Amino acid sequence: MDLMTKQMLNKLLIWIKEDELVKFYQSGPWRKLRATALRMYGNKCTKCGKKATMVHHKKKVKDYPLLALQLSNVEPQCNKCHNKEHPEKLSKYNQPKFMNEERW
Ligand SMILES: [Zn+2]
Numbered sequence: 001m002d003l004m005t006k007q008m009l010n011k012l013l014i015w016i017k018e019d020e021l022v023k024f025y026q027s028g029p030w031r032k033l034r035a036t037a038l039r040m041y042g043n044k045c046t047k048c049g050k051k052a053t054m055v056h057h058k059k060k061v062k063d064y065p066l067l068a069l070q071l072s073n074v075e076p077q078c079n080k081c082h083n084k085e086h087p088e089k090l091s092k093y094n095q096p097k098f099m100n101e102e103r104w
């Protein structure tokens with residue numbers, strides 16, 4: 001992992017541990033990885049082939065924080081398929097940022 005400093009990684013790990021996932025999802029390293037993953041799959045959902053709108057972690061960030069920034073642990077998906085991956089909750093972390101801001 002050479003695209004970021006150890007300090008940055010530590011900060012991300014602390015955010016994950018403290019349930020500050022919103023900060024993680026807004027961080028530079030995650031955005032970069034997300035963009036790379038989308039490009040790699042041609043912006044297509046890996047489940048159904050439709051347009052991908054988000055990037056899913058195969059192993060949960062919360063359970064495997066060290067895999068949070070591994071390209072092999074993420075896959076682009078559309079909202080519909082992604083909701084099936086997380087039946088227990090709405091994909092609140094993947095809502096566009098303005099949705100949150102609008103609410104306040
Ligand atoms: Zn899909």
Ligand SMILES: [Zn+2]
Pocket residue numbers: 055056057082085086
């Ligand atoms: Zn997911």
